[in-house]
Amino acid sequence: MSRVHDIGGQTGFGPVPMAEDGQPFHADWEARVFALNRVLGGRGVFTTDEFRDAIERIPAEEYLAAGYYERWLRALETLLAERGLA
Amino acid sequence: MTGTHSELPVAARVRQLEERVIAAGLATDAELDDVLARLYDGASPVNGARMVARAWADESYFRRLLADGNAAAGELGLGDPYGLGYRLKAVANTPQQHNLVVCTLCSCYPVSLLGPSPSWYKSLAYRSRAVRKPRAVLAEFGLELPAGTEIAVWDASAETRYLVVPARPAGTGEMPEDDLAALVTQRGLIGTAVV
Structure with missing residues (x-):
């Protein structure tokens, strides 16, 4: 059974939002989440696939409502809690 | 689980998480800052553009790029700086085939070579529609391809990421390689534009 992230081919999401300001992050916290992901991944706390899996396990309603880096944050919280690390 | 994380404003959740991670010895402030410094300084479509320009200028490099993207990136000193370990596959546009890259499941993408991914690449609309209606999606980007040009859509994953060679x-x-590289855009490297 596919999970909520598996949206290839689904309809109903509207036109592609084209607005682009060239900025990778739109708040400082987004940059910190990105950095935490890279450092913890680099340290072997989790693999890329484990991180993706943690994103893909987010309950469907929360997944669809969350922004991109909010999903990353949720995945980091989940993985660290499951490992009893932080 | 703390049980309270979702009730805090997101910036406060991040601050708390970062403090816990640092207290647990899993990261330092300097390491976190360094990741961002390298992203801002190093990750850029200029890197992918250099690979494309070299391929245009040197047929032998073009063949090596198509055969082994990682090795070809390494030749120009553009190896995977984060050690993410993915396979880089270069796909070349021809009059018969245009290539378009998406990550339907998430947002997998070679950041160091293409620069931080644009918001639209990560949007639910692009992820869902690029594989179903690629020609319509390209039209939204202002790209109308000849009817006879097929569109190959490549779905990136954590293990395999793509670079389009326009x-x-x-x-x-007669154009020098640096000038050729300047013609190549981030959208061109993803396939939502031509050069």
């Missing part, structure tokens, strides 16, 4: 524009035969 077709070399006509009339650039």
Whole structure:
């Protein structure tokens, strides 16, 4: 059974939002989440696939409502809690 | 689980998480800052553009790029700086086939070579529609391809990420490599534009 992230081919999401300001992050916290992901991944706390899996396990309603880096944050919280690390 | 994380404003959740991670010895402030410094300084479509320009200028490099993207990136000193370990596959546009890259499941993408991914690449609309209606999606980007040009859509994953090699524009035969590279855009490297 596919999970909520598996949206290839689904309809109903509207036109592609084209607005682009060239900025990778739109708040400082987004940059910190990105950095935490890279450092913890680099340290072997989790693999890329484990991180993706943690994103893909987010309950469907929360997944669809969350922004991109909010999903990353949720995945980091989940993985660290499951490992009893932080 | 703390049980309270979702009730805090998101910036406060991040601050708390970062403090816990640092207290647990899993990261330092300096390491976190360094990741961002390297992203801002190093990750850029200029890198992918250099690979494309070299391929346009050097047929032998073009063949090596198509055969082994990682090795070809390494030749220009553009190896995977984060050690993410993915396979880089270069796909070349021809009059018969245009290539378009998406990550339907998430947002997998070679950040160091293409620069931080644009918001639209990560949007639910692009992820869902690029594989179903690629021609319509390209039209939204202002790209109308000839009806006879097939569109190959490549779905990136954590293990395999893509770089589109646009077709070399006509009339650039004498152009130096640096000038060729300047023609190549981030959208061109993803396949939502031509060069």
